[in-house]
Each structure stands twice: as C-alpha cells, then as structure tokens.
Amino acid sequence: MAKQPAANYDIVVVGTGIAGLSAALAAAEMGDRVALLEKGKKLGGGTSLSYGGFWIGNNHLAEQDGEKDDLEQVLSYIRYMSGGYSDEAKMLAYATRGAEALRFFEACGVRLHVTRGLTDHYWGVAPGARAAGRHLDPDLTSIRTLGPWQDKIFIPRDQPTEMTLEEVIEWGGITDPANWNWELIGKRRQDGMLGRGTAVVVHFVRELLSRNVDIRIEAAVARLTESNGRIDGAELDNGEVVRARKGVVLATGGYDSNHEMAEHLEGLPGWLTQFPDTLTGDHLRIAGERGAQTRTIHHNFSVFLGFHVPKVHPEDNILFRQASICEMLCPHTIVVNRDGRRFGDEAYFQALVPRLREYDMNKRRHVNLPCFLIFDQQYADAFSFAYRPAGAPIPDWVARADTLEKLGGLLGVDGAGLATTAERFNGFARKGVDEDFRRGAASWTLASAEVWKNKGENRDEPNPRLGTVRVAPFYGIELHPSCFVSHGLLTDANAQVVHQRGKPIPGLYAVGNAAAHTEYGIGYQAGFSLGSAMTFGYLAACHMRDLAPNHKPGDAHEDLAFPDTAARNLG
Template identity: 35%
Template sequence: MAVQSSESAKLHPSFDLIAVGSGAGGLTAAITVAEHGGRALVIEKDSCLGGVTALSQGQVWLGATRLEQEAGIDDSIEDTIAYLGFLSSGLADEKLQRSYAERGNEVIEFLREKAGVEFMVVRNYPDYFFPKAPGSKAEGRYVEVAPFRASRLGELRERFVGPSPFGMDRVGTPDLVAAAGDPAKIAAAAEGRIARDELCAGAALSASLVLAAAERGIEMRTRTRAVRLIRENGRIAGVEVETAEGTQVLRTRAVLLATGGYDWNLEFVRSFEHLPRLESMAPTTVEGDHITMATEVGAMVASARPESTPLNLGFAIPGQEHNGLPMFQGLAGAKPGGIIVNSAGQRFADESFYHDVNGAFAHYDGVEQRRPNQPAWLVFDSTYLPTYGLQTLPPGEPLPEGLATVADDLASLAKAAGIDSDGLMATVERFNGFCARGRDEDFGRGELPWSRRFVGDSRIQPNPCLGPLAKPPFWAIPLTPVGTSLATAGLKVDAGGRVQSARGEAIPRLYAAGNAAARTDVTGYQSGIGNARGLLLGYLAALDVMAA
C-alpha cells in the first residue's frame, strides 16, 4: 500500500532532490544537483552536519584515477576490477563493480574541478592485499582530502560536527604513514594540526563538502528526522519528517537515502550481522532509517558476507563517554607485544590485520554448534602501554580500573580472566619464539605491507608487527565487536543508485548511497570503499535525477 501524506501535514515548496543524511553521499548528491541547475535540500537527523563521514578516517579508495596519473603511478581499470573481484569472491554484481571502477574517477574530478575539494593521493600506502591479490598496488589508490582550515567554514562551524572523540579529525593517513608506528610522531602531527586549526581525514572531507554546498546556496537542515516516504502515482514524491515544530511533508521530485548503516538498531544487527548486540563508534542516530522507510514502499534488502564487514573487535575505556554513552573503540590491530586469544588461550588470526581477526572471530564450528573464538581477549605485557598507549589513552597513562584483568604471571592472569591457563602459556611461549625469529609461522603476522605500515612499529626489525610478551605484569582486556556504520546489509541498488524491488525493478525516484546501499558492487571490503561508494552513488543518483 502506498504511503500518502496526511491531510494535516504541511506541504512545502518542491525540490529536485532531498538527500536524507549529511555525509559524503547526501552532500555530493546535493552539490551535483545544484551544479546542474537544480534545487536540493539536505536533511540531517543529528544536531550537526557531517554525518558518519566526518568521524571516519576519510580514506577514499579508487583505482586508475587522474590523481594517480598526476603522481606518476601506473594503474588501470582492468587491474582495479581484478582486485575488486578478489575482494568479492565471485559474489558481486559485475555491472555494478565495473561502474565503481570506471566512474569513480569521474566523481573525484567533478568535486575537484567544480567544488574545489582538494583531494590528494596518499603515498607509500598499499592496498590491503598487496602483493598477493591480482591487480593489487603498492600505492596510489588511497585518496584523501588535504588538511582543511576549519575557519573556512565561518558561521557553519557551529553547525558542523564537533571534535572527534577518537582524535581522527586531526591526524590524516599521510601522518600515520610518516610516523611509521611511533606514537610520539603521531601526537606531534596532531598538535600541529590543532595549532593551525586544521581538520584532517573524514572531517576534512565532510567540511569541504559542507562548504561547497553552502557556497551553492543549498539548504541544510539539522534535527530533521525522515520517518516516511511519500509515494504518489507509483513514484516517490516526498518525505515526511519530524522536527521540533512537528510533522511536515517535504515535496520533491526524488529522494536519496544516505543515512548510514544500522548500528543502533538491535533488531537489524541481530538479523543482518548475526550478533546478539553491537557496540558502535557511529552516532546514535544511525538506526537503519533507510531500511525502515524503503521497505515500506517495496525496496529489497540485499546482503554481503557478514564476516567481511569491518566490525572490529574493541572495548570501552571506563570514564570515557560520547553522546552520554560508554565510548567504544575498535582495534585496527594489536601492536607489537600484544596478541588476541580465545577462551582456550589460543591465537586464531593475524592480529596485525583486522580483516583476518574479524573473519576468524565470526567462524562457526558446525560440529560444536558454536563460535569457538568468542569470547576473545587482547593480552599484552607491561611494555605495551608505556610504548603505544591504548587507543585514546596516550603512552604511559594508566588503565582505568574495570577495563582489564592484570596479574604477575600468565597462569594467574588466565585464571582471573576466564582463559585456559595451559593454553595461554603454551601460546605465549610459541609466539615469543616467532618474535625471536621474526616470522609468525602460524598466521603470517606482519607479512602484509599494509599491516607493516598501519599497525607495525618500524623501530622493530626484522618484523615490525612482532614483539614478545615477556615482562610482567600481564594484562587481558575482553573484546567485543564495534561498528562504524559499515553494514552487511543495505538497500539493493543498480549502477545508478536507483533502489530496486525484489522483482529487480527500480522504485521510481528513490535512490540510496554509501552505507545505506547494499554492497553488491564490492561484497568484500577495503578501507576507503565506504566513502567512495557514498561519493559515487550520490553523484550518479543526482545525474539521473537531473537528466529526467
């Protein structure tokens, strides 16, 4: 049954496009509409602009771009597709995958030339699976926005998302690459950005898009929650929203859903991620509104592989809160001197590569009818915290009580934490032997160049990802899956971002972008693909709207 506006709802002037969500997808779509002479509106449920994009690492992963050519880096569309095929394990829609590879450069150049977004190639930063995967590259495919001086936002700064509680708005990927795992260099880079009032990473990307939208006179409304799509004569004709003033119906020729994932919707998490619960680094407004609204008008929900969705294992540090809730943080990987074990005290993955950890954590034993690697713990010795700190805790700062179990020997640690003591002691002895030889014979920790760059410590040789657990006391922190709005399931779309029904037919004038759109183009994952899918699908949707 079509959802119609109520007689009491107030009708507003029509738009060519209403973008629901103020992250990369929504803002890019609105900018594209404006550049083509149309009128767009961006509505945001949260109290500030920027969306999940502003809290992200800000990486955009695309191959064969003009930026690569300008940097003298060799790449091709076919190599990009070969690598995407490796990520997708034969499960992707080949037409959508080719569109991602062939048209990704188009949106980057559009935003560079028309909106003044200062994209740059991140040098010396390899694809996840380089060199083992076909088509993988040693550098060039990671794109990021140059540091953005926050004062450029003017009065909009008060409406832009505040400082990242995770610190990612002041340190970009180039800073992390240059630091080579040295926390002091990372801290110095952040201090320099703060002194110069510069935003980095996802904050720089979002701020650039917010500024470009404002310069084009695009209205951006916050505290505006989309609750229902309006369909008339078989087409989407508007969206019903809730604001402090009450319920309104906004008329439009098309709607783009760019609301992120569904981290804070427990029913969706259980249904699509197959988890009893999920903690999250995303804003609490990320509740799967796109699924709720679009399925009412016949949209199909499609799924990727849950084990390939980057729900990193992490924890909340007591006393640290965000949005009034415990501030959970996901681990990109264990630093040298740390391992991740299950209740048997056994390692089960390469701890320097979160993809391997996540996949193994999700493993289901059909004979035992359980997941043998759940629960899991991060275990480390007394050298770990003074050297690396722990996420938002700087090196040398003590752990607050209630986070970790600590003991003077491994047997006592295991007993107190609920880990098999014999298993843990045997695991640490074996692992320390690997560290002495510089090679992890069980899981190949430190063999991927990406892990060496992003998780390793270049001061440690020959393997920057390996460090022994030898000096007491020893620590164990229980880990839990932590989301970032990246989702296994989303709305099925075609290559133009048009939302599809279960019959494979487009729902007229309804589009989705970013994490709201199912990952049928790339069913696996590589960091930077989430932001890229937001930019590209938002751009392509807007082109389709303005061509009609």
C-alpha cells in the same frame, strides 16, 4: 498532528555523511534545487569519525603524481576483492566512473590528494593491486570557512583530526601517537584547520552552502510519500512533508547503533557500535514500506575487533577503539578465544574475520567469540593503548595479573591454555616466524609500517609484528566485533533502489552504507566505503538529471558528464 504545508524541491537528500553530501552537491551543481536533511544535531555522521580515505582507481591525481594506472587493473582488483559477491554493473560503475566523480567534485571545489605511503591492501597478492596512487585523503581545510555553520559540524573531540594521513604515516602511524607532531596539531587546532573525515565534511558543506542548498538539522525522515507510483517526497517525524519533484536519496548510513538490528543482521554476538547513535537503520524501514529489496553481503571482511573507551564527557560520542588496526598490529600482543588459543594473524585483521563466524556444533556456541586482547608490560612501555601515549599507565578498566594463569581467571579464559599459547608464541617471536598463522607476512602495512621506528634498537625479536608476551604484569580486555554493515538496500548501477519485483522504484535512490555494497562485495579495502559512496552519490544525481523532463543542456558541468566510454571500451 496537523500537517504543515509541503516545501518543494527537485531533490531531497537524507543524511549528511559522504553519501548524502556528494549526492546533494552533485545535484546542486547540476542545477537542481536540493534539500539536505539530517536527523542529528550536527552534520557529518560516521564520515566525521573516519580517516577520510577514498579509494578511486585510475584517477587523475595519481597521474599528476606520476602513477600511471589502468582501468583493466582497477577492475581486476575490485573483482578479486569482491570475492564473487558483486553485481557486475555496479562494480563497473564504481571502477569506471569513480575517477569521473572525483574530477567533478574537484571542479566544485572539494580538494583531495594522493596519500603517499599507502598501498592497496592486497598488493602483492591480488591481480591488479597497486603500490600507490589509488588512496586519497582530503587537503587540510579550515572550519572557519563555514561561518555560522562551523558549530554544526560533528567533530570527534577525543581523536585529533588536524592532520593528513600521509603525515600520520610519516609520524610513525596510528599506533604511535606519542611520535606525532603535537605542536603542529595544537597550532592547527587553534587555527581551526582540520584533516581526515571532518575535513571531508567541511569541504562538501562549504560547497553546498555556496550553492544555497537548504541544509536542515534535527530533521529526521520517518517515511516516504508517493504519487502515481513515484516517490515524490519525504515526511519528517513531526509530520512535515518535503516534496521532491525528481527523487529522494536515502543516505542514512548503516544500522550500527541499532543494537538489536546489528546483532540480528550480522550474526556476531557481543556486537558494539563504532558510529554515531543516529545510525539506526531507518532506511530499511522507510524503503521497506515501499517494497524495496535488500541484500546481505555474507562473509563481509570489514569486521573490526575493538572495545569502547569510557567517555570522558557524557555528551561525547561513544569511542570505539579499533584494536584491529592499532594494538593488534604491534608486538607483545596476542588475541585468544575462551580456550586461551590464538586463531589467526592478529596483525592482519581480515585474516581473523572468517574465524569469528566459526560455530561449534557440539558446544552450540561461537568458537572464537568472545575473544580477548592479551598484552604485557613490554607493550605498555613502548606502545599506545586506547589513544594514550606509550608508557602511560594502563587504565583500571583493563584486567591485569602477575601471571597469565591468573589473568585468564579474571577474563573467563582457560588460564593454562593461555600460558601454553604464550609460550609457543614467544618461541615464534624469538625466531621471527609465526609457524601457526604467519603473522607479519602480509604486505599491507598501513599504520604499522614503522612499528619499531623510534622504539630503540634494543630488540631481541626479528619480526616487527611479533614480540614476546612474557613480562608481568599481563593485561587483558575483551574484544567486540563491529563492522561497516553487511546488509543494505539493493540498488542498481544508477543507485536506484530495486523493488521486490525486480524493477527500480521510480524516484528512490540509496547511496553509501544505506545501500548493500554490491559494487565491491566482501572486499575490505581502506577507502572503498567513502570512494564508492562519493561515486554513487554523483551517479544518483546524474541519473535524476538525465531523466528530468526540464533538464537544460548547458547546465553547469555539462562538459564533465562523461559518457560511459570507459565501460564500453572494456567491451
């Protein structure tokens, strides 16, 4: 194919999730000419599907809210969360410069607010954890502000996004959609108002358009170009080259929709994706060809259990229901393995994650995969299953039987074992204490905080995370693992991709899920992913600006380019 002439930019950003959007906006605001390239037909990637939560320590929005945070505490928390799997310089960069990035983007016009009612996951457990102030989510915003670009945003049709996270919590949590204010949601939908991940995308795209950033859809980057040892452009799959004078930022998300790669890199049988089908790990090949190193975060805790909900419209995105933070938080549910045995606190999914990796030497198979969600009619009457209102009929793609023994037979689970497990569990539910796994003891509550709100007073179980599984019919469905990638490109504290020989590759950056999360290691905390992607998107742009031979002091936001004083103060 004849090559087209190259278009010339200062910076080329690949991917339009939070990582790419923040790198592109920061670079444009710093005066660089930016091209933002997206492989899919719409902008937003996995970020559009997200709840839109950002975790940023010691931030000014919390301070305005009366929540005084402290950098030492932030660092203690991230260090604890990382479990020894972090890179100190990158961790320090996230901890100390996340708040700076937040202020920078706020000055650009992106609006976030503190999510009241959401604690740090390990509050009461980890040093430095806080009850409030570090979790942020986007202000509602109108898609109509995007003019002709409004049709180019990926908006998941099957999950409402017209609300803030605080509202979801006030309305009873994500497990209780029947109690949400549907009238308000409907009105906002008519008005084009969005919250959650889609609002994140709209805020950033609006600011990019106002700065004349060239955004291109269906522009899949296939490889990088190089001259004199420096990455100087990206080549699309149609052979077109887009030149980047200062650098290329890979923000292509994970590899979740590349089934073979995901099963191989995660080592968890039965993997299912929860992200759009354009997330196929292209960065590993693209940067691998240039000698990039990768890292795996072993023991990554961000593994969810869930199942695919059959599509209503063929053109919809696959919908992965994160049972880990929905059904499994509610009473009248248990999760069992093939032997019909429980293997952890279902209401705190991170407790199950190490058990999913357990392997039986003699049987030559995983001990707890496959695993199954089991629930009864009490659950079906009172709680939402797979986004349906509480009390709605359980869909026919879920197995059911009038005894647990028979249900086990349908699922390939030892029925006698399942019945014995349920009997023991029911005893715990009546006492209010799970003597095997302490279900309900973890203080992090998120959506389950008010699990019994509006469910009537008439309950005979004293612990809101426990409830007997005893009323027929009994239901069961296989749960599949899915995670926010454990493997990615190795990057340094400036988001530069590191070469096999240990030095950064000049002109090549990776942010978001394309990069290994060595800033927070194994730790899963809601908002780490978006918060750190936004931080490193900003830091990549700062690095290219500072290195740029033609950078003029006095460019926009010079006053916001805070030096590393915070890091220095920590010695």
